[in-house]
Amino acid sequence: MTLAEAVIEGADPEELEHTPLPSTYTAAYIRKDEVGMFGRxxxxxxxxxxxxxxxLHVGEVPMPRLAPDEVLVAVMASAINFNTVWSAMFEPIPTFAFLERFGRTDPRHDLDTHVLGSDASGVIVRKGAAVQRWRIGDRVVTSPAYVDGEDPVTHHDSMLGNDLRAWGFETNFGGLAEFAVVKATQLLPKPAHLSWEEAACNMLCASTAYRMLVGEHGSRMxxxxxxxxxxxxxxxxxxxxxxxxxxxGIPVGVVSSREKAELLRRMGCEHILDRTQxxxxDDEKAWRRLGAEVRRLVGEDPAIVFEHTGKETFGASVYVARKGGSVVTCGSSSGFEHAYDNRHLWMRLxxxxxxxxxxxxxxAEVNRLISLGMIHPTLSRVYPLERAGDAARAVQTNEHVGKVGVLCLAPEEDLGIEDRALRERVGEPNLRLFRSWPVAP
Incomplete structure (x- = not known):
């Protein structure tokens, strides 16, 4: 029996530990020799x-060795994030530049292939000598921050670390694969009421949104x-x-279609703006119309604007935030060069x-909310690993809602559920809302 087969069949920890590691495994990866394939x-x-x-290729890659503070996770499922799309477009710079720089201190990562993926759920099958809190056989989900625990500032806020890296984007051996190398400080318990693919789709986006909105380093809603x-x-x-x-809080959601607006209503979001209007x-007249529509809906300007689209929306976001309000931004999917009228920032504080x-x-805090059934997966569609390119394409062309999942070792959907009672209390309609939505591809 192979190690992958042992994991799928639910082998006990002792059997997993003594089943030999394969020399290669199947993964979704990009190639250094193709960096220039799309031109500049x-x-x-x-x-x-x-x-x-x-x-984005799917094929065999060599099995890496573990560092003392790492574990090897047999990946049951993963998910597509926009950093996978950026990686596969070789924008804004090829990620092999990250791997080359990382390779100066950890040569394992500087390879001619880059295994992508910043989300995963699975089972620990090996652990380094320094790993204390986790055991072989534990069911886990991964958080995306790959940090240096010896950097003093990481013990205040690891996002300030000088050597902070996004796992599966700025490191190799990511989650879109049968196996993944993960630091022990990335591991969290898998929510017991979720399937493998439901558990795999949450952590990067949910934790990013949590920090932006709730955490003490964000807008502190x-x-x-x-x-x-x-x-x-x-x-x-x-x-x-x-x-x-x-x-x-009072969410005002911006979407681009009637179908997505109806999905928002099913989520309980009462106030909705049609982006197509x-x-x-790129001018103040449009910003004024947007601000007027927000005030028509809720009677006041936003205290917080949740930004990740970047170039196309940033000027409007700065304008419509209320006096003393904030724009919290974590990305720029429409472009990195933002323009806004600074008078609306400084004069209105x-x-x-x-x-x-x-x-x-x-x-850990957001994973607790998910494990309690207070935050639900936003999984809309699931692809097998061999179709990882199609999954990433759906995100690239915005032909999706929520998150797009990828089955890795899990042979089918809806496996891995342990707490059926909690799942029943939360309700299948809540857990499968996005998966049943017709706007998904």
Whole structure:
């Protein structure tokens, strides 16, 4: 019996420990020798389509060795994040530059292939000598921050660490694979009422949204705060909406279709804006129309604007935030070069808060909310590992809502559920809302 077969069949920890490691495993990866395949023109400019199905390969890669503070996880399921799309487009810079730099201190990562993926659920099958809190056979989910525990600042906030890396983006051996190398400080218990694919889709986006909205390093939302959320049915926005509602805030969701608006209503978001009514957000007239519509819906300007779209929306976000309000941003999916009228920032005492990922405590806190059934997965569709390119393409072209999952070792969906009683209390309609939605591809 192979190690993968042992995991799938639920072998006990002793059997897992004594089943030999394979020399290779199947993974989704990009290749260094293909970095120039799309040319230098940015995606979408002059008709250039950097179709990630061309650059994201699925095949055998060598099994890496473990460092003392790492574990090897047999990955049952993973998920697509936008950093996988950036990696496969080789934008804004090829991720092999990250691996080369990391290779100066850890040569294992500097390879001609880069195994991607920043989310995973699975079973620990090996652990390094320094790992104390985790055992072979434990069912886990992974958080995305790969940190240096010897850096003093990481013990205040690991997001400030000088050697902070996004796992599966700035490191090798990520989650879109049958096996993944994970630091012990990335591990969290798998929510027992979720399937493998439901558990795998949450941590990167949910923890990022938590830090932005709830954590002490973000906007620190309080009860009654009006929060404007761009892309409110997307991977980040859908968790943001849930966190705002759970915390007593008032979400105002921005979406681009009637179908997505109806999904928001099913999530309990009462106030919804149609993005298509504000297509040209590069001038103050459009900003004024947007602000007027928010006030029409809720009677006041947003205390917080939840930003991750970047170039196309940032000027509007700064404008519509209330006096003394904040714009919290974690990304720039529409472009990194932002333009806004600074008068609306300084004269109205607003703040721009940069937020990146989440530290281990923030990840643990949001995983607790998921494990209690208070935050639900936003999984909309699941692909097998051999179709990882198609899964990434769906995210690249925005043909999805919520999160897109990938089955790795799990042979089918809906496996791995342990706490059926909690699942029944939470309710299948809540857990499967996004998966049943027709807007998903």
């Amino acid at each position: 023109t940015p995606h979408g400019v002059n008709g250039v389509d950097k179709d990630v199905r061309r650059s 309080k009860q009654g705060d009006v929060v404007l959320l761009w892309g409110a049915t997307g991977g980040l926005g859908a968790y943001g909406v849930q966190l705002v509602k759970n915390g007593g 504000f297509e040209h957000l 607003k703040r721009i808060i940069g937020s990146h990922g989440a530290n281990y405590l923030e990840c």
